[in-house]
Amino acid sequence: MERYTPGxxxxxxxxxxxxxxxxxxxxxxxxxxxxxxxxxxxxxPGTITADIxxxxxxxxxxxxxxxxxxxxxxxxxxxxxxxxxECRVASIYELPFENNHxxxxxxxxLFEHLADPDxxxxxxxxxxxxxxxxxxxxxxxxxxxxxxxxxxxERALDFYAELQAANGGDLTIGRKLPSILRRAxxxxxxxxxxxxxxxxxxxxxxxxxxQIEVTWQVPSGAWTTTELAEELRVWCRQPDAFFAQAWxxxxxxxxx
Ligand SMILES: C[S@@+](CC[C@H](N)C(=O)[O-])C[C@H]1O[C@@H](n2cnc3c(N)ncnc32)[C@H](O)[C@@H]1O
Numbered sequence: 001m002e003r004y005t006p007g008x009x010x011x012x013x014x015x016x017x018x019x020x021x022x023x024x025x026x027x028x029x030x031x032x033x034x035x036x037x038x039x040x041x042x043x044x045p046g047t048i049t050a051d052i053x054x055x056x057x058x059x060x061x062x063x064x065x066x067x068x069x070x071x072x073x074x075x076x077x078x079x080x081x082x083x084x085x086e087c088r089v090a091s092i093y094e095l096p097f098e099n100n101h102x103x104x105x106x107x108x109x110l111f112e113h114l115a116d117p118d119x120x121x122x123x124x125x126x127x128x129x130x131x132x133x134x135x136x137x138x139x140x141x142x143x144x145x146x147x148x149x150x151x152x153x154e155r156a157l158d159f160y161a162e163l164q165a166a167n168g169g170d171l172t173i174g175r176k177l178p179s180i181l182r183r184a185x186x187x188x189x190x191x192x193x194x195x196x197x198x199x200x201x202x203x204x205x206x207x208x209x210x211q212i213e214v215t216w217q218v219p220s221g222a223w224t225t226t227e228l229a230e231e232l233r234v235w236c237r238q239p240d241a242f243f244a245q246a247w248x249x250x251x252x253x254x255x256x
Contacts (some may be wrong), residue, residue: 002115002168006211008070015207016044017078019108021051027192027249028106028135035059036103039127041092042066042110046075046085052106053082063097065090092120097127105134111177112138115168121184131256134186135249140174143246145195153235156228159219160208166217174248186252197244204243205236 006012032055040049043064052062064087079085161171178191198204209229
C-alpha cells in the first residue's frame, strides 16, 4: 500500500513552493548543463523545476512529472514563463518516456513516500541515457535536531514518521539512498548529507500539525492526534524554538 502522506492542501503546497534549486537541490546543480534534457520526478508545484529550466536554457528541456494532477496544474502556472519546461501527470513506476531519454533525472523529496523504492529506481534508470546522472534527496528523521526539549513535541514528530511508514513510506530513507542506487545498477554512487534549518519553526510545525490532526491513524500512548498537533503549535512559538532536518543526498551514473 502506498499513500502520499502530506496530501495537497494549500498548507502543504505552500510549504513545497518555498523550495528552490539553490536551497534544496544544490548537490545536483553541477550536473545541469545548457542543452541538457532533464526529468524532475515528483515535481510538486514546480519551483525547483523552474530553476532547472534556467540552468539548461536556452536549448535544454526539463519535464516535471507528478502523480497528482492538481500539483501539475500548479506547476504549469509556475512554469508558464519557461518555454523550455513542460509537465505531465504520471507515476514514477510507469513513466511515459522511451528508454535512454534523459541526460539527468532528479527526484527531490519523493523516495521517502514510496512503498517500492527499488522499482522506482529501476524505472529512473530505464529513462536515463547511458552516461546520464541521477540525483535523489530525501529526509532522514533520526538525524533531526529540535529544541526546547519537549516529550510531547518529540512524540508528535515520532508519530509523523510512524504515519508515513503506515502509508508505505520511510522517513529514515535518507541514509539508504546509496544502497537503492547500487541495487538498481547505478555506478559512481556518491552520497552527501545536509541540514535544513527551518526559520521560523512555525513553518514546519504547522505543516506537520495540520497533517497529524486530520489522520485516521491512532497514536500509541497517552496523547490524541489533536493534542499532539496542538503541542507542536505551542512548542514552535517559544522564543528559542529550533528545528533542523537531516537530508541524505546521492548521485549516480548509468553505465555508458
Ligand atoms: C514532498 S513533494 C516534493 C515536491 C518537489 N519535488 C519538492 O521537493 O518541492 C512529493 C511529490 O511527489 C508526488 N508523488 C508522490 N508519490 C508519487 C508517485 N508514486 N509517482 C509520482 N509522483 C508522486 C506528490 O504528489 C508530491 O507532489
